[in-house]
Amino acid sequence: MSFQYRRARRPFDEEPENHERWLISYSDFITLLFAFFVVMYAISSVNIGKYRMFSDALGDALGGQGANVKPNTEVLNQPIPNPNLKKRQEMMRQERASMTKLAQDLQSTMAPLVKEGKVRVTQNSRGVSVEINASVLFDPADVNLTAESREALTAVAALLVTDRHAIQVEGHTDDQPVRNIYPSNWELSSMRAATVVRLFIESGVAPERLTAVGHASNHPVAANDDPVGRARNRRVAVTILSAVPDPETEIPTEPAAQDVPAAQ
Template identity: 55%
Template sequence: MARRRHEEEHENHERWLVSYADFITLLFAFFVVMYAISSVNEGKYRVLANSLGNAFGTGAAVSASQVAPERQQAFPLRRQPAPDRQQVEALRRERTAMTAIARQIQQALAPLVKRGIVRVTQTSRGVKVEINASILFAPGDARLTAESGEALTAIAGIMKEDSHAMQVEGHTDNVPISNAAFPSNWELSSARASSVVRLLADNGVAHERLTAVGHAENFPVGPNESTEGRLRNRRVEILILAGLPEQATEVPLAPEDAVN
């Protein structure tokens, strides 16, 4: 009798696909559960839990109330309500008021604005009046000069009947100072801001509306490597704070309001 030929069994090289498919399925289920927990909806969570329980043969249903409160609020959805008509109108009125104040100050200080010593800008915070320290103080001093009185008195005359809060910020360049009166630029910038606040208060602006802040050299507007940059960095900024600040970028005055 002829011998029966035994056929060689070929090794199945695709068996790894079964394990890979199981792994991908479990990984997908894991991310579905994580997503469901991150923003819990009780109805959807119950359906998902029951489905997973039935799929894995446990039959155990879990309610959203069994989840820890911190997990239910892990990624809460926040929706900013759209402003209503009254809010929009209030914002419009406040912005108009800020523009009117900026125009008055710019007109009152027109000669200084033309010389580049004073800059008036309308910002998201309100109105910013930047005054170069060269007309306000002698070098290394916090006592106001005679020339500064006219400019600051004009601002006080415009603002004394107003109700907006005012924040005066003192700034210096990065050249260190150390003497008996001012151990550092912090003391110098704070003292200069306080001197301006005191003059505004003496000229009719209510004390409770005023705040003095010293920033030293931390917020330069020009390069401290140049003489011109250091000159501009030595300044005082008077911020007239809007009652309803808008989230907007700095907006220059309209061309017809600019002083040439």
């Protein structure tokens, strides 16, 4: 009697486990992500022809649904609002109006000298400038203000006492060597600017708002070839500096000062 041993048959044959099946899902995800970024790039700069071509091609690939989507060009073309820019523009508008009002008041105060061509009031990107011929303020080769100029500058100071802007006083000379106690035009121009600053302080203007600068002959407004040009270059400029500089502002409020020959 013979016995045959037979191996028990498994109820089903197990398939070997595939450890790389995740790659299929991963590749699908990467493909969709790539398509998403391509779409975002395509609509970042609106080109209607390219957009429609891309939309048709993508719609065909995805079952013909994408071609029906049309870009909202009105929304895409609208600029992104910038609250900081709007706020600065409003500040510049208010500052421009304030400086214009100040320029008008200064011109009215200095009206007699403006008519004589000895003073010029201008509004520019720096602020409001009152340019005064040196012959109005000082005797030849002197740094002491004349009685007439003290009265005019005191009236200017009265307008600036309640103002909030910084003030820069600049002294200018011609290119001729000085013939007085000062070694050069640097000292003469600086002392004349400091004299005006001192009068403003005595009139109640806060010292921390004031700056005195001497330029000597380095910023002429006319040629130093003749007495008329040299007279124009001898001057003092009082500039009320804008708190919000506006590069678009360049408003002369009065024609250029007339030639006023005067001794240094």
